[in-house]
Amino acid sequence: MEKIRWGILATGWIAEQLAEAINSQPDAVCLAVGSRTQQSADKFGEQWDISRRYPTYEALAADPDVEVIYIATPHNLHYDNMKLCLNAGKHVLCEKPLTVNAAQAQECMALAQEKDLFLMEAMWMKFIPAIQQMQEWVANGRIGIVQLLQANFAFNIPFNPNGRLYDPALAGGALLDMGIYPATLAHLVLGKPARILSAAHLGETGVDELNTAIWQYADGAQAVLTSTQRLERPCDAFITGSQGYIKLHANFWHSRTLTFKQSGQEAEVVQIPYEGNGYGYQVREVHACLRAGKLESAVVTQADTLEIMTLLDEMRGQWGLVYPQELVA
Numbered sequence: 001m002e003k004i005r006w007g008i009l010a011t012g013w014i015a016e017q018l019a020e021a022i023n024s025q026p027d028a029v030c031l032a033v034g035s036r037t038q039q040s041a042d043k044f045g046e047q048w049d050i051s052r053r054y055p056t057y058e059a060l061a062a063d064p065d066v067e068v069i070y071i072a073t074p075h076n077l078h079y080d081n082m083k084l085c086l087n088a089g090k091h092v093l094c095e096k097p098l099t100v101n102a103a104q105a106q107e108c109m110a111l112a113q114e115k116d117l118f119l120m121e122a123m124w125m126k127f128i129p130a131i132q133q134m135q136e137w138v139a140n141g142r143i144g145i146v147q148l149l150q151a152n153f154a155f156n157i158p159f160n161p162n163g164r165l166y167d168p169a170l171a172g173g174a175l176l177d178m179g180i181y182p183a184t185l186a187h188l189v190l191g192k193p194a195r196i197l198s199a200a201h202l203g204e205t206g207v208d209e210l211n212t213a214i215w216q217y218a219d220g221a222q223a224v225l226t227s228t229q230r231l232e233r234p235c236d237a238f239i240t241g242s243q244g245y246i247k248l249h250a251n252f253w254h255s256r257t258l259t260f261k262q263s264g265q266e267a268e269v270v271q272i273p274y275e276g277n278g279y280g281y282q283v284r285e286v287h288a289c290l291r292a293g294k295l296e297s298a299v300v301t302q303a304d305t306l307e308i309m310t311l312l313d314e315m316r317g318q319w320g321l322v323y324p325q326e327l328v329a
Helices: 013-023 038-048 057-062 075-087 102-115 129-139 174-190 280-291 302-319
Strands: 004-009 028-034 052-054 068-071 091-095 119-122 146-154 195-202 208-216 222-228 237-241 244-248 257-262 268-271
Touching (some): 004 013, 004 280, 013 028, 013 038, 028 038, 028 057, 038 052, 052 057, 057 075, 068 075, 075 091, 075 102, 091 280, 102 119, 119 280, 129 174, 129 237, 129 257, 174 222, 174 237, 195 302, 208 302
Parallel strands (some): 091 119
Antiparallel strands (some): 146 237, 195 208, 244 257, 257 268
């Protein structure tokens, strides 16, 4: 089987995770990397055995032998990076969140369809075996009808007004970097809410340092979602139904441990490990879609990505938080 040829755009920590995952797949090759300097491209290429090393993103996108590009830049750059790659005729796997708002996401999805190219948000959580086991138990009615979902993403990251997470010009804050995971979990289990109640604390640089939302559903179910970059607590999640609950142990988005408890029964702790660093599943999904001629994944659909981004936009609207790049001159 001919190997699928990957390019990696950017050379940070998350790019390293995907390089490791791609290199672990027998039907893939990391052919090229693009960075902002030749030095960083060479260093990354040497570390991950990548032969073609470009000092610009444009040079990477122009490589005629690269089939699919993984975009690993900060999310405020995703919109421009995706357009660059799609206009160069490359399939794209883009790190989450796909963009900073729904309008940008919709534009990139339309461009991918126009160019007849594959596009997927790299929401690796959806492929983690423990997450898929949880979904199976819920779908089979093992805990009855889900009425409450609680998910927390909380880390205490030292304040740095010049750091990415505290810079509004870089769409910093907890929501897009961390809150995307609780939101995606709630959407995965309960779907689109009928109503959102949300509040945030905006810190001295103007980004959301702490936010909480209650997603309310027509059947009475609720999802309580919290993300913060100033407080530390266990990043677990509970899915509670009319006949029991499931706990995704910390860190819930790539948990290896589930607690399953049915009403009147003893709790059962289940270990479900994942392969490698956990990122290889989405690489294989991209391969399967490309070989089948599909333009999107059935696991991470573009419709779901767009709907979740719309919900995050609604939450920000309730806080009055607008990123500088969204302001119209």
